[in-house]
């Protein structure tokens with residue numbers, strides 16, 4: 494038994510696997526939205542012991558993976574401007590646009606710094622007043638409050654050399670888009686507790702209600718994931734999914750009201766392009782005109798355009814649950830974690846990266 498097998502033995506709760514097996518009375522497809530939960534499934538080999546009738550597919554829950562090449566191209570166009578310092582998360586560095594990545598322009602002399610938060614980017618702006626610090630705001634709606642707070646702080650302090658490329662996406666419209674596809678036939682969604690950072694749980698409960706979906710929110714361990722899957726299967730069997738709203742009360746209401754007010758002061762939702770999902774109405778945030786000094790897209794007069802995706806990469810199909818990494822001809826051959834081709838192999842949350850790390854060479 495190798496070390497991975499030993500770890501898997503320890504982490505696969507046989508009682509819950511049996512319980513799930515016993516509940517299955519029909520074929521069912523469930524989307525696991527979160528990249529970290531997908532990683533757990535693969536890391537401990539849980540995917541190998543799930544019931545045959547349960548088809549678990551990955552979803553668009555990796556914010557770096559769903560960025561289309563055209564958005565990376567916009568980051569690059571701004572990043573090569575004189576006196577610009579691009580402040581970005583590490584995951585985004587190696588993701589290619591049509592031709593370049595932030596890492597490749599950095600090698601050619603552009604100033605690109607890795608930061609952990611928008612506030613850290615604002616600190617860079619305070620430290621280097623002769624530069625314009627541009628923060629690449631990538632993430633789902635849970636990331637938006639920190640970005641909004643930072644923009645408001647910059648505005649109140651009059652820090653004029655700081656701005657943001659808004660590339661924040663809202664998950665519910667993208668999931669609705671997938672749920673409308675009869676071929677995908679997704680009956681249940683498993684969310685992770687990352688969802689606790691959302692500010693509008695109504696969007697998720699409406700989604701579940703409108704699509705008559707079974708949903709569960711679970712932690713990141715194998716026990717929690719299995720319990721979430723069991724809950725979904727039971728909801729489907731009972732014919733009354735969403736009889737218990739898993740999203741109710743995940744954010745305290747006073748805090749929700751404060752955050753929603755702040756978000757509406759800074760952003761409004763518009764149609765946005767997603768890798769693999771196309772352009773989706775109301776799925777992205779842009780910065781309000783009153784704060785246009787802090788909007789890098791307006792400040793540098795850049796437009797998000799359609800980019801050139803890597804032809805051999807199937808991230809688009811993988812993000813939308815239509816394919817798995819090992820169906821991609823490049824997986825493990827020309828695309829590896831050392832030499833990634835697409836964002837799903839680059840990002841820590843990317844499903845190809847998890848497949849490569851935990852399943853490549855499985856027999």
Ligand code: SF4
Nearest residue numbers: 806807821828835845
């Ligand atoms: S294995 Fe590589 S090339 Fe294939 S879909 Fe994943 S990231 Fe793209």
